[in-house]
Amino acid sequence: MYDVVLLSLGSERDAPGGACGGGGACCGGAAPAQGAGAPDGVGAAERCDTPRVPVLACADVLTARGARVETVTARSDAEIDDLLARFDGPPRPDGLTWPDPDSKVRLVVASASDAQLRAVVRRMVRRYAPPPSRRPDDLPGNRTVPDLPPVGVLPLDPARSTTHRDLAAQLGLPRDPAAVAAAVLDGTPRRLDLLRNDGGSVTLDGALVGAADDGGRPLHWRARVEVDDAVLSDGEDPLLACAIGNAGGYARLDDVTLLRNPDPTDGLVEVAVAVPVVTRSALGRKRVRLEVRRARGRAVAVLPREGRVPFLDDGIENELSRKRSWWTEPGAWAVWTS
Incomplete structure (x- = not known):
């Protein structure tokens, strides 16, 4: 039987920026200060000495099925890293740290937001991505990371399946604690694409670039936007939004469809820019x-x-002041599915 770790990172309400990764607050607050207690933009998670109800319910089902269960609340990147070390494989001749494909330990992330799930995957990338100078021959040519360990996702807010369409809802993952436990013990891993970026972070769902005034009305901005060899904007057009999609969380802007068919399993990133175009009618009306x-x-x-x-990048607020690039890592991470 498996050892199962149920990992909590704390709630958005009590931990602005806590363990979310990416230098921003989980629910729109100010970015946390950088310091020894918050490496890589990750603040301390909430002190949750009593696991939340869904976590307890999932743990009870896992235990009843014979799994050895441990509940962990991570309050820093270092604590996440200590937990992920349990998924390391045996030593390699090249000295690289690599995940164990036959690990008997399984991980469930109790997630209050996509940003919290991203925090764990980001630490996996930091742990297992080899330096470019030590790239091994057994790493696929279109990847910079090996296959990351599969993750069970335990959503802590059932309402987000309809009000927000979080990543678990988009992927059709179970939300009931008992169903999550069954997927982790009896299911199979579903491999998904990952977006890495040159800011050192990762994106699971997508990003939406754009500005708005105090009333929420979009403001014009300008940027050069390139997808491989295609130029969507040369930097002269006024833009209202730019959507970068791995999945479909940012597929629409109000009633406008930005991304048509974002697919987190096709090895591609879908990008759209919204450009206001002025025309005149036959009567000269603008x-x-x-x-x-x-x-x-x-x-x-x-x-x-x-x-x-x-x-916004997986729900994390940030600002672009210089060039930022995202690229696809096909099938790099995985979730347990029933």
């Missing part, structure tokens, strides 16, 4: 229509032309 330009590819680069442009 009208504004929204033109959506789309492309798919292995990588995308966004270069702002002026100032700082806000963006």
Whole structure:
């Protein structure tokens, strides 16, 4: 039987930026200060000495099935890293740290948001990605990381399946604690694409770049947006939004479809920019229509032309002030499915 670790990172309410990864607050607060207690932009998670109800319910089902269960609350990157060390494989001749494909330990992340799930996957990447100078021959040519250990996802807010469409809902993953336990013990891993970026983080769902005024109305901004060899904007067009999709969380902007068919298993990133275009009717009346330009590819680069442009990345608030690139790692991470 398996050893199962149930990992909690704390709630969004009590831990702005806590263990979310990426230098921003989980629910729109200010980014936490950097320091010894918050490496890589990850603050301390909430002190949750009593596991939440879904965690206890999942643990009870796992225990009843004969699994050895441990509940862990991580309060820093270092504590996440200590836990992930349990998934290390045997020593390799090249000295690289590699995940064990035959591990008898299984991980369940009790997730209050996609940002918390991303925090764990990001630490996996940090642990197992080899330096470019030590790239091994057994690493696929289109990847910079090996197959990461599968993760069970235990959503802590059932309402997000309909009100927010979190990643678990998009992927059709179970939300009931008993069903999550069954998937972890009896299910199979479903491998998914991962977006890495040159800021050192990862993206599971997607990113939405754009600015708005105090009333929530989109503001114009400019940036050069390239997808592989396709140029969606040369930096001269006024943009209202740029969606970068691995999955479909940022597929729409109000009533406008940005991303048509984002698929986290196709090895591609789908990108769209929304450009307001002014036209005139036969009577000379000025009208504004929204033109959506789309492309798919292995990588995308966004270069702002002026100032700082806000963006959301897996729910984390941040700003673009210089060029940022995302690229696809096909099948790099995995979730347990029934």
